[in-house]
Amino acid sequence: MKILKRILLLLLVFITIAVIYNYPKLNILAGYSAKNTASSVFVARRTLEFTDATDNNFSPVNLASDEIEVDKKAATSSVYSLLTRKAIIRKGLGSVLTLTEEDETASYLIPNRLKPDYRTPFPYGNGEQKDSVFSTINYKNLNIAIDSLFQEKNKTRAVLVVYKDQIIAEKYNRGFNKDSKILGWSMTKSLLSTVFGVMQHQGKLNIQDKAPIDSWQNDERKNITIHNLLQMNSGLEWDENYDEISDATKMLFLERDMTKMQENKPLVGKPNETFNYSSGTTNLLSGILRSQFKTHQEYLDFWYTDFIDKIGMNSMILEADLSGNYVASSYSWATTRDWAKFGLLYLKNGNWNGAHLLTKEWVKYVTTPTPTSKGIYGAQFWLNANGNFKDVPKNMYYADGYQGQRVYVLPDQEMVIVRFGLTNFDENEFLKGVLESIN
Incomplete structure (x- = not known):
């Protein structure tokens, strides 16, 4: 029994050291995943499932578990429940990683934008172009x-x-x-x-x-x-x-x-x-x-x-x-x-x-x-x-x-x-x- 306790203690010490050593990496890993998830879902209008299966599906980012809060337009990412990072959406400024809870409610300025032109054809507007066929193109x-x-x-x-x-x-x-x-x-x-x-x-x-x-x-x-x-x-x-x-x-x-x-x-x-x-x-x-x-x-x-x-x-x-x-x-x-x-x-x-x-x-x-x-x-x-x-x-x-x-x-x-x-x-x-x- 004493041997088992010693083994468990050593294992606990090893895990603790490993967590302390890798904590900064987990912080960045979870930060990447949260930031990318918030932008992908709320800026690019993709689903969480699509984002996790594609954009975040590479090592070691795929170790993070992602969740979204639709009403708050926020994403959280956790790595083995050891560390969680949060990213929020700010109107006109996309997503940003928070560092404190106060960041979630802080005031901010919004950039003013010019109105889009949907009548003029591409490239000078956002309308559909008038197609041309070039004899010089194969x-x-x-x-x-x-x-x-x-x-x-x-x-x-x-x-x-x-x-x-x-x-x-x-x-x-x-x-x-x-x-x-x-x-x-x-x-x-x-x-x-x-x-x-x-x-x-x-x-x-x-x-x-x-x-x-x-x-x-x-x-x-x-x-x-x-x-x-x-x-x-x-x-x-x-x-x-x-x-x-x-x-x-x-x-x-x-x-x-x-x-x-x-x-x-x-x-x-x-x-x-x-x-x-x-x-x-x-x-x-x-x-x-x-x-x-x-x-x-x-x-x-x-x-x-x-x-x-x-x-x-x-x-x-x-x-x-x-x-x-x-x-x-x-x-x-x-x-x-x-x-x-x-x-x-x-x-x-x-x-x-x-x-x-x-x-x-x-x-x-x-x-x-x-x-x-x-x-x-x-x-x-x-x-x-x-x-x-x-x-x-x-x-x-x-x-x-x-x-x-x-x-x-x-x-x-x-x-x-x-x-x-x-x-x-x-x-x-x-x-x-x-x-x-x-x-």
Whole structure:
């Protein structure tokens, strides 16, 4: 009996140590599941069952048990009943993880939106396009390329191809259609960059200026420019690792104000000489944008009134942290067609139906390779300047999100290609197939 008690005691000690050691991981795991569940169910209008079977069905997130409160528009996730996290919906701001009970009833501002245009055909409005058949397109080959992405292994949800302003291919997997909002993940970084482009065009800021961060003014970080931050080339320390507890995961699932974490990091390299991809940098830039406006309401509104709604991306929802700052590193939801409009804005060098939102110089700026990035990165956009996709033009560039979310811009072909899914895929082969369908 004494031996059994000792064994049970040792087992209890072992379990206690294991729980204490893994508790921070459980916090982030449950946080991911709760946040994703709330957004999927209440922003994207999917069912809890569908979300658990698809979006949250990968290790270790599938260890969490998810529940929703429809009346409260909230989701909770628990891991072995050891730890529970909660995410709530705020009107106009999507879902957010709570840190205290008070967060559930805290007041907040709501962004003002422009009214959608349902009469004008796509792409300048939300009406159905007037179909055109191009003699230069081999539609059979195009459809073969599209269908290749819908093999089960690719877990593709949506593909859209726009050629000369016309949708020439559009396909959705079961459970999705043209009205489905889909998470762009890090494609949100490219939206953030665009807001800077709009501000620069309007004369509201200069990206070559030093970053307006008070806490940097008494050390060597004072020389970091907004330009350095946009190019992910500030030299600041940052750990972008999603397989374990890191700067990125702590920021997204534990922080109240996500704009501050990168601000507090030291220099580990030299500005303009140390490329380091950092979600913290993008959220710091979101905070810098906030500082350009007199009120928080103006900050919330500008992204929509002067950019997103201006080009008819009316389905889009930008999600904010508990402090009300847009989580520009990761959280934006929109339909596939609206994501295509984003690509078209760049394809048209910032001219949207006669109105200049951006300059041609800005498009050139974001597609200029960041020093030390080996030609793969510009200003919050990814590039093919090094020919990484060997069968694709080197001037192709794209917004890139986790699990293979993409908006490709191909200037030579007057084409924008959008892909959404749950896993990465052979991008070169897919793009090659689409390009070869153009005679």
